[in-house]
Amino acid sequence: MAKQLEKLMFVQGGRCFxxxxxxxxxxxxxxxxxxxxxxxxNSEDNCVACCKSLNALLANKPLKEKLRIVLNQRGQFKCPGHSSSKEASCSTGSNNLRFERLSRISADLKNRRPALPRTVNALRNTIDAVFQKKLTAEEIVSLLDELQSSGQITVRENKVEYQLAP
Ligand SMILES: [Zn+2]
Incomplete structure (x- = not known):
């Protein structure tokens, strides 16, 4: 069982399914x-690794109900045909772009260790430089927000602390 969990966690990149x-x-x-x-x-096809708290909640509920619970948490999930297709593809596009930017900046930060920018301003400049000054001020701010909300940085009184994954 422990081995199975290890394997699933590896496959899922250490993240909850x-x-x-x-x-x-x-x-x-x-x-x-x-x-x-x-x-x-107990086969791999039927198993995922997830947070214990969620596992306890899902427990022996039928798959249908589990899906409902998971879907209820996913505000961004949309079925095809519900919104105009243009809007849908546009929002997916910008989500992907945000994700790419976020991955790029966290990869860059990891490479900078241990000389990471210690202040919000320094980090702002680093982000600006990584994207060759092509981002708007708002885009930089939203990247900073996302670094925080994804738990990779904490900001206290203009000082930045890092919790980057290894
Ligand atoms: Zn989870």
Whole structure:
């Protein structure tokens, strides 16, 4: 069982299958999509690693109900045809772009260790430089916000602390 969890966590890049947050091994657990109590197999196809708290909540609920719970948390999920296709592709595009920018800046920051920018202004300048000064001030601010909300940095009184993944 422990091996299975390790393997799933590796496959999922150390992140919870559902919330996509990085979780320490002690907080991770094996969730059977179709609960074992409902006849779900212990095979890899039926198993994901997720936060213990969520696993406890999903427990032996039928898959249908689990899907509902997960979908309820995903404000951004839209079925095709519900909004105009132009709008849908546009929002996916900008989400992808934001994700790419965020990955790029966190990769850059990792490479800078241990000489990381220590103040918000210095970090702002670093981001500006990484993107060859092509970002607007708002885009830089929103990247800073996302670094914070994804838990990679903490800002206290203009000082930046880093919690970058290894
Ligand atoms: Zn989770």
């Amino acid at each position: 559902f919330c996509e947050q990085r979780i320490p091994a002690t907080e991770a657990s094996v969730e059977h999509l179709i609960a074992r109590a409902n006849g779900g197999p």
